Amino acid sequence: MMNLSQLANDVGEVGAVCVRGGGTRWDVGGAAGDVQVVMAPTGIDSFDPAEMTVVVGAGTTLSELADALAARGQEVALDGPPGATIGGALMVGRSPLRRGRLGEVADVLLQADCVGADGQVFVAGGPTVKNVSGYDLCRLLVGSLGTLAVVGRVILRTRPMPEDSAWMSGEVPLKVVLQSVYRPATVLWDGRQTTVRVEGHGADVNNEVDLLGGLGLERVDQPVLPRERDRWSGFLPSGGVLEVGAGVVHQLERPSPPAVAAGVRVLGDRMREAFDPRRRFNPGRDPHRVAA
Numbered sequence: 001m002m003n004l005s006q007l008a009n010d011v012g013e014v015g016a017v018c019v020r021g022g023g024t025r026w027d028v029g030g031a032a033g034d035v036q037v038v039m040a041p042t043g044i045d046s047f048d049p050a051e052m053t054v055v056v057g058a059g060t061t062l063s064e065l066a067d068a069l070a071a072r073g074q075e076v077a078l079d080g081p082p083g084a085t086i087g088g089a090l091m092v093g094r095s096p097l098r099r100g101r102l103g104e105v106a107d108v109l110l111q112a113d114c115v116g117a118d119g120q121v122f123v124a125g126g127p128t129v130k131n132v133s134g135y136d137l138c139r140l141l142v143g144s145l146g147t148l149a150v151v152g153r154v155i156l157r158t159r160p161m162p163e164d165s166a167w168m169s170g171e172v173p174l175k176v177v178l179q180s181v182y183r184p185a186t187v188l189w190d191g192r193q194t195t196v197r198v199e200g201h202g203a204d205v206n207n208e209v210d211l212l213g214g215l216g217l218e219r220v221d222q223p224v225l226p227r228e229r230d231r232w233s234g235f236l237p238s239g240g241v242l243e244v245g246a247g248v249v250h251q252l253e254r255p256s257p258p259a260v261a262a263g264v265r266v267l268g269d270r271m272r273e274a275f276d277p278r279r280r281f282n283p284g285r286d287p288h289r290v291a292a
């Protein structure tokens with residue numbers, strides 16, 4: 001069993017601290033400033049394919065976890081570039097492109113063993129899907145950019161990998177595709193081209209591919225999307241791609257920070273105050289500045 005006493009020791013009781021994962025989103029939500037950098041533990045503690053849960057250090061890379069799970073035909077709803085860690089992906093909180101099948105990032109985290117701003121270890125959530133009462137602290141942690149706690153060890157919900165999959169694309173109206181396809185993993189639209197990923201049992205995928213082929217879509221490789229993201233406002237910028245059903249636009253330009261309602265900001269500030277009254281964690285970062 002992974003011990004968090006070293007991490008608690010590193011965090012200590014005083015001074016500004018931030019956790020670094022792979023550093024792939026190090027500038028998201030503002031620079032961390034000149035603070036002590038700590039790292040979360042790495043490695044897979046245990047994986048129970050029958051229970052569909054994995055216990056893992058938050059500093060483990062997504063690729064290491066993906067390889068271990070894939071060997072038993074499972075995966076988690078986390079995604080990111082090479083080098084990205086589990087803790088970073090959870091704290092940035094972006095749902096995977098295949099969210100239509102794989103689910104949302106907020107549903108992945110069952111339990112988080114953390115170090116709080118007082119340097120003490122605390123546990124949020126629980127090891128199984130429905131055994132926690134009271135406030136759902138795990139959901140609060142997802143997307144918090146490490147401003148509430150240092151996440152050391154997590155229990156994640158896993159999913160079975162699909163037997164087969166296909167990306168299909170064509171200049172076919174979005175509405176026509178949506179009316180024809182059953183529970184797609186992803187639907188993308190660039191204003192002209194509709195691209196869809198279907199996945200599931202082999203025979204079902206073959207049927208969907210035939211059906212979509214009949215509409216004029218063809219098999220393609222997984223599309224490479226522009227790096228920046230913004231909330232869908234009903235307007236598709238040039239070069240932008242809408243992730244249909246997610247309310248997210250993938251685009252070339254860096255978006256402006258979203259407008260946050262005053263009441264939401266007050267509640268957010270109060271929450272940060274309660275977790276970290278001395279603003280020790282990631283002092284320069286503001287989760288409200290992240291667009292989508």
Ligand SMILES: Cc1cc2nc3c(=O)[nH]c(=O)nc-3n(C[C@H](O)[C@H](O)[C@H](O)COP(=O)(O)OP(=O)(O)OC[C@H]3O[C@@H](n4cnc5c(N)ncnc54)[C@H](O)[C@@H]3O)c2cc1C
Pocket residue numbers: 018019020021022023024025026027040058059078079080081083084085086087088089090091092093094095096097145146147149150151152227282285
């Ligand atoms: C489909 C998809 C595609 C993506 N593609 C890209 C891409 O192409 N490029 C890209 O840059 N990102 C991409 N992302 C976002 C991706 O999730 C994050 O970039 C990445 O996972 C962050 O991980 P990291 O280890 O590099 O975090 P870091 O950049 O190291 O840290 C990010 C934030 O999380 C905090 N943090 C990290 N670990 C912990 C911890 N253990 N406890 C508390 N706080 C912590 C840090 O303090 C920081 O605030 C994508 C996401 C999805 C879903």
